[in-house]
Amino acid sequence: MEKLLGIDLGTTNSVIAIVENGKAVVIQNKRGERLTPSVVGFDKKGEVLVGRAAKNQAVLNADKTVMSIKRDMGQNKLIEIGNKKYTPQEISARILLKLKNDAEDFYGQEIKKAVITVPAYFNDNQRQATKEAGLIAGFDVLRIINEPTAAALAFGIDQNKDQTVLIYDLGGGTFDVSILDIGDGVFEVKATSGNNRLGGDDFDQQLIDLVLKRFMESEGVDLSSDGMALQKLKEEVEKVKIELSQTDQVELSIPFITATEEGAKHLNMDIKRSDFEDLIEEMIEETMSLTEKTLHDSGLSHEDIDEVILVGGSTRIPYVQRQVKELLGKEITKGVNPDECVAMGAAIQASILNGDKHGMVLVDVTPLSMGIEIEGGIFVPVIERNTTIPAKSSKLFTTISDYQKSVEIHIYQGERIRCEDNISLGEFQLSGIRSARKGDPRIEVNFVINADGILQVSARDLDTETNQEIIITNPVNLSEEQLSKIIEESQYHNKKELEDLEINKVKQQFHEEFDKLKRYYKSYLEELDPSLKKEGETLIKSITKGSGAKSQEDYEALIDQIEFLMGEIKATCGDGKEEVEVS
Amino acid sequence: MISQDDYYKILGVAVQANTDDIKKAYRKLMLKYHPDVASEPLKVDYFEQVVRAYKVLSDHKKRDEYNQSHRIHSNIHQTKGSKPKTEVNQYSKTESKRFGHFKFNLFNRSKSNGHESNDDFFKIPKEIRSLSIDRLKEQLLQSSNKYVRAEALKAIVVQWGKQGYKLITHGLGDQSREVKEVAVRAIGKLKIRQGLTPLIELYPKSGPNMRKVIIRSIASLEIAKSNEWLVKSCYDSNDYVRLEAVKTLKKYKLYSYLPKIKGLAHDRNPEINELVKGMLKTQGLL
Numbered sequence: 001m002e003k004l005l006g007i008d009l010g011t012t013n014s015v016i017a018i019v020e021n022g023k024a025v026v027i028q029n030k031r032g033e034r035l036t037p038s039v040v041g042f043d044k045k046g047e048v049l050v051g052r053a054a055k056n057q058a059v060l061n062a063d064k065t066v067m068s069i070k071r072d073m074g075q076n077k078l079i080e081i082g083n084k085k086y087t088p089q090e091i092s093a094r095i096l097l098k099l100k101n102d103a104e105d106f107y108g109q110e111i112k113k114a115v116i117t118v119p120a121y122f123n124d125n126q127r128q129a130t131k132e133a134g135l136i137a138g139f140d141v142l143r144i145i146n147e148p149t150a151a152a153l154a155f156g157i158d159q160n161k162d163q164t165v166l167i168y169d170l171g172g173g174t175f176d177v178s179i180l181d182i183g184d185g186v187f188e189v190k191a192t193s194g195n196n197r198l199g200g201d202d203f204d205q206q207l208i209d210l211v212l213k214r215f216m217e218s219e220g221v222d223l224s225s226d227g228m229a230l231q232k233l234k235e236e237v238e239k240v241k242i243e244l245s246q247t248d249q250v251e252l253s254i255p256f257i258t259a260t261e262e263g264a265k266h267l268n269m270d271i272k273r274s275d276f277e278d279l280i281e282e283m284i285e286e287t288m289s290l291t292e293k294t295l296h297d298s299g300l301s302h303e304d305i306d307e308v309i310l311v312g313g314s315t316r317i318p319y320v321q322r323q324v325k326e327l328l329g330k331e332i333t334k335g336v337n338p339d340e341c342v343a344m345g346a347a348i349q350a351s352i353l354n355g356d357k358h359g360m361v362l363v364d365v366t367p368l369s370m371g372i373e374i375e376g377g378i379f380v381p382v383i384e385r386n387t388t389i390p391a392k393s394s395k396l397f398t399t400i401s402d403y404q405k406s407v408e409i410h411i412y413q414g415e416r417i418r419c420e421d422n423i424s425l426g427e428f429q430l431s432g433i434r435s436a437r438k439g440d441p442r443i444e445v446n447f448v449i450n451a452d453g454i455l456q457v458s459a460r461d462l463d464t465e466t467n468q469e470i471i472i473t474n475p476v477n478l479s480e481e482q483l484s485k486i487i488e489e490s491q492y493h494n495k496k497e498l499e500d501l502e503i504n505k506v507k508q509q510f511h512e513e514f515d516k517l518k519r520y521y522k523s524y525l526e527e528l529d530p531s532l533k534k535e536g537e538t539l540i541k542s543i544t545k546g547s548g549a550k551s552q553e554d555y556e557a558l559i560d561q562i563e564f565l566m567g568e569i570k571a572t573c574g575d576g577k578e579e580v581e582v583s
Numbered sequence: 584m585i586s587q588d589d590y591y592k593i594l595g596v597a598v599q600a601n602t603d604d605i606k607k608a609y610r611k612l613m614l615k616y617h618p619d620v621a622s623e624p625l626k627v628d629y630f631e632q633v634v635r636a637y638k639v640l641s642d643h644k645k646r647d648e649y650n651q652s653h654r655i656h657s658n659i660h661q662t663k664g665s666k667p668k669t670e671v672n673q674y675s676k677t678e679s680k681r682f683g684h685f686k687f688n689l690f691n692r693s694k695s696n697g698h699e700s701n702d703d704f705f706k707i708p709k710e711i712r713s714l715s716i717d718r719l720k721e722q723l724l725q726s727s728n729k730y731v732r733a734e735a736l737k738a739i740v741v742q743w744g745k746q747g748y749k750l751i752t753h754g755l756g757d758q759s760r761e762v763k764e765v766a767v768r769a770i771g772k773l774k775i776r777q778g779l780t781p782l783i784e785l786y787p788k789s790g791p792n793m794r795k796v797i798i799r800s801i802a803s804l805e806i807a808k809s810n811e812w813l814v815k816s817c818y819d820s821n822d823y824v825r826l827e828a829v830k831t832l833k834k835y836k837l838y839s840y841l842p843k844i845k846g847l848a849h850d851r852n853p854e855i856n857e858l859v860k861g862m863l864k865t866q867g868l869l
Contacts, residue, residue, distance in 0.1 A: 162606075186610040299642065353619055361617045376722060376731040388634045390618060392627045400727060417708055448627055451618040 004354055005103055005114040005139075006347025008147065008340075009092065009130065011070040011173030011199060012313070014038050015343035016099050018107075019351045024154060024344035029102040035339060036102070040094045041065040042081045047504065050098040062231040066091050068201055071173050073133075074126030092133035100137055114139045115350040117342050119174040120146035120367050121194030123413050123423045124472065127453060142353045143452065147171075148178035149189055149364055150345025151311040155336055156182040157348060157360070163306040164190075165333075166295075168324055169342075170287060171312035173199040177291045179298045179305070188363040191298035191386045193290045198283055200241070200314040206279040207237040211252065211269065219265055221258060229257050233267075240271055245316050248273045277319045284320060288327050297386055307333040311341060363388060370455060372445055373410040373419040375400050382447040385415060389453065394446040396462075402438050406431035409445060409459050411472065425472045430459040432466035506555045513562045514543060520569055527573045532565075539565055590636035590649065598655055602641060609637040701772045704737075711738045723750060729759035736762055740769040748775055755781050763789075764796055771800025779809055786816070794819065795827040802831045814840045822852045829858050838866050 006017040006024065013035040017026045029036045031052055041054035042064045049057065058065040064081050072079070072088040079086045096116075103111050116139075118130050127144045134141040148167035155165065162183035169176040176194035180187055211233060212224050223229045236254055243250045254267040295301065308330050314320060315338050325332060351357040366389050371381035374397065383393045399407065407430050414422025433441050442462040449455050458469030521528075521536045528536070539561060549555050591598050594608045612633050618624035625633070639645045649655070711719075711734065719742075722735035736754045739747040747769075754766030755778075767785070770778030779801060786797050798816050801809045814837075816828040829847065832840065847859045848869070863869035 181606075184607065184610040184614070186613050188610075188613070355620075358620075359614065361614055361620045363613055363617060375728045376726050378731065388638075390627045390630050391634075392631045417711055418714075450627065 001356075002113070002354070003103070003107055003109065003111045004142070004347065004350035004356075005100070005111050006150075006343045006345065006350055007096065007099060007114050007116045007134075008150070008343035008346060009070065009096065009116055009118075009133075010038055010342075011068050011171055011201060012038055013172070013339070014095055014099055015340055016103050017340070017343040017347040018103070019347045019356070022357070024157075024347045026340045026343060027103050027106050029099070030105060036095070036099060038070065038095050039065060039067050040069070040091050045504075046082075048094055050094050059228060059231045059235065062227045068173055069095075071197065071201075074123065074129040089129050089133040089136060092130065093136035096133055096137035096139065100139065112138075112140045113142050113350065113354065115143050115145055115346040115353065116141060117147045117150050117346045118144055119169075119171075119194055119196060120148050120176040120178055120192040121174070121196050122146075123196075123368055124370075124425055124453070124455065125423060126196070142350055145346060145349050145362070146176070146178065146189075146192065146364060146367070147342045148176045148192065148311060149180070149187070149362060150343075150349060151309060151336070151341045152178070152180045152182065152187055153345035153348045153362060154341040155307070155309055155333075155345075156180075156187060164300065164304055165307040165309055166291070166305045166328065167309050167311055168287070168291065168315065169194075169311040170314040170320060171199050172314070173197070173201050175199060175287050175290070177287070177294045179294055179300065185360045186363060187361070188388075189365045190300065191294045192365060192367050193294045193297070194367070195286065195290065198286065199312070200238075202283060203241060203276075203280050203314065203317075204234060204237050207241060207271070207276065208233055210271075210275065210279060211237065211267070214269055215257075215267055218269075221260060221265055223258060226258055232257065241276065242316075244271070244273045244276050245318055273318075280317070280319065284323050287320075288323060291324075291327060302328050302330070305330060309333050309336050309341075311336070311338050313339060365389060366391065366449060366453070368413045368423075369415055370411065370413045370425070370447060370449070372397075372457075373408075373412060377419050379412050379414070379417055379419045379422055382445060383449065389449045390451050392446070392448045394444050397443045397445055398439050399433065399436070399441050399443075400438055403435050404438065404441075405433055405435070407433065407443060407459070409457065409468075409470075411455075411457055411470070425455065426457075426470055428457075428459075428468055428470045430461065430466065430468045432464060433461050434463040503552050503555070506552050506559070510549075510555045510559050510562075513559055513566075517562045517566055520566055524569055524573045528569065532568055536565060536569070588653075590640050591655075593632055593636040594640065596640075598650075600640075602643075605637065605640050609633070609641070701768055704768055705741055705772065707734070707738050707741055714738065716743060720750065723754070723762075729757075729761050732757065732759070733761040733765050736765045736769070740765070740773065745773050745775060748777065751775065752778065752781055755785055760790075760793065763793065767793070767796050767800050771803040774804055776804055776806060779804055779806070779812075783812060791821045791824050794821070794824045798824070798828050798831055802835055805835065810835075810837055810840065813837065814843050817844045817847060822855075825850070826852060826855050826858075829855050833858065833862060838862065841866055841868055 003018055008015040015026060015035055017024050026034050028034055029051065033052065036051040037055040039051065039054040039058065041049040041057050041061055043049055043057065043061065054065060058067070066079055066081070069079070069088050069091045073092065075088065077088065079088065079091055100111060114134060116130055116134050118127055122130070131141050131144050148169045151167050151169065152165055159182070165180050165182060167176070167178045167180070169178075174194065174196050175198040176192065178192040179190045181190055182188075208230070212222070216222055223233065232254060236252060240250045240252050249270055249272050252267065252269050252271055256264045257267045258265045305328055308324060308328055310321065310324065310332055321332055348357065349362060352360050352362065365386045366383060367385060369381035369385045370383045371379055374380050380395070382395050383391055397407070408427060409430060410419065410427040411425040412419050412422040413425055416422050430443065433443070444460045444462055446458045446460070447455065455472040456469065457472065458467055460467035518540060521540060525533070543558065547554070547558055549558055591600070594605060594612065596605055596608045600608070615621060616625040616630065616633070618630070624630075639649050716739065719735045719738050723732050723739065726732050726735070736750065739750055751766050751769045754762050754769070757763055757766070763785070767782065769775070770782060782797050782801055786794060789797060794816075798813065802813050813828060813832060817825060817832065819825045819828060825847075829844070832844070841862060844859060845863065845868070847855055848863060850856045850859070860869060
């Protein structure tokens, strides 16, 4: 059966899952990890490292390592690595490509289709950028779905009762809260809200600031401009944060974090859980008021919530759990893995969309209002936030000056009253308006959002029947053409880089084997019989002179020869002295 | 075809159906027609109707309102033809918004309900509150959209209070009724005594509704001069304005002026008549 991938593309970690025999399971990556760090590194040889390998070299290669790229999604910004520039989509695509390869390795078959999750509060540009990243990685993206909704799917799939659940999702970079009504196989989102810039990364930053301040006080050294020290600190502080969920106090110790005229400086300090709680209090408070707002939007009260589900690594923080419990007056639902349920839900949605799973449907809402600009830069929503999608709505507008011939329809998304504070999604012009005094023409603006979340806006002069429309599929300033070019190029690059990666691996193996052979040969020289001696000499000489090997196959052939010869030597002088080291 | 606003028919439930029945029916429709799972999904238009019907019928308050406006009694079956179409048509001209339209409903409301409290009237969205005074000033003085000007003036009143006096009196001279109303109410709300003369000047140039607003504002200044003027306005030619003036007089317990309006005990408007008589009685003047 065709494999469909569910991908939780997280700020700090990503997870992949697949539905097998009707059950969603998380797939380990090549290293056997269930969580793949969302880190991309470009090493000195220009090789791209993704995941743990990239994270491990981050300290030594800070300026060529990209972390938390999710926070840049949907922005028109470029990430400069060396002399090359990458869009956030391209960086994300590296992560997705690795996840794809890991899954394909695991199953030994190609996997094309995927559902990728995003924070519920992501705007249209951020969603489109995520979809593009998927396309660049070679996926057929079935759908972009909301993380809390996915978590609810994973939670509710085995439950045979009517219930209202609240998902509190605090991850590495984003916060979401959603309320869903579940029953009879229908998962209906009632309301959702969030903050795209609030998560574990911010908690780390608070801790870093605290440490920097204390270090400045005690040692008089400012570490804030020392890239390497900061990277090291970032790593250690994350560990401290995690430990503080278990213990009340953690000793942070980073020997030789820097040096001054007086010599090396070491960082040693105790961090208390209460220190940490003070640092994050305000941010957690914000999540609480967003939770209240969402309850209000859904028209429900605390008592109506049956289950409270925590999602995202940051919900492991005891302070967070305490606050949620207090706010909702309810125990947290147990048995939900906060790291894995999102990817599992995505996998489930993939099989629903593919028609593999019956009797279930996800009914989601649009998290942000969508509308147009009117005079004075004021935003008028045409589709309000928390509207069930697919949706359709229209409003009438008119002209502001006499005999106005055309109007600009500028489409925005957001909740702020001024357009400039909202996200621009696109614009078009409607011309051929009936010549009339201001306020007379009737212009109907019509918004349609389909289940994919794609917005289509049209405007029509009701008197002249002229109309114009725009489909907002690509708001990240990329034309269809540009996009397909990027996809094509990056697939070529990805393929080429993968090939290079394989060759490099084989090359390295070859060099290792060859060195070993030389050592063996030298150490056993006395004991070797003449024919073997001759053979060894010839091979070593020919390789040293220049093997002429270019392709992967060439190197593999050489490795075979070396291994064969070593086997022979071992067999004749076989005393197990494999570890013999000769300088 | 099912009528667009027959929510019970759209969901396929009886008018007596309870919330659980309605939810079950809705979920069945979703499983059958949601575009993600349906082999022949509903068009967005119909899907949207199903959602709208559910949103109304699953909410007790909204359902009651719907039933009332459609003359549906949950225990009586109603024939379809007799249902009046009271729902406001979204596309009707009255709902038409300008490019530049702003809070249209707000002014509609204040027109129909002259007694809307100043507190409600001056409620402004958080987003506007955070705008700078300069920006608001610019909106007030330069926008060609009266709603933008009105909303900007409101924000100025809320943020700046009496300091915004000059802009408020400027607002009294605005050509639009909406902006004028904000200015008139602001003078009363902030008790700007210097506003008395401009208000008195504006009074004869205004229509009955605006005159009512002016009366309330002037009365809330609570100074002798304003009280004396209020007594004069009790003889306005318009019945409703007169009534408003008398009511206001009563609200501020200005009984010492009662002898001056004694004549209104025989007013042609019976409501005024009653009101004045009542006051005279309680004050022992009748």
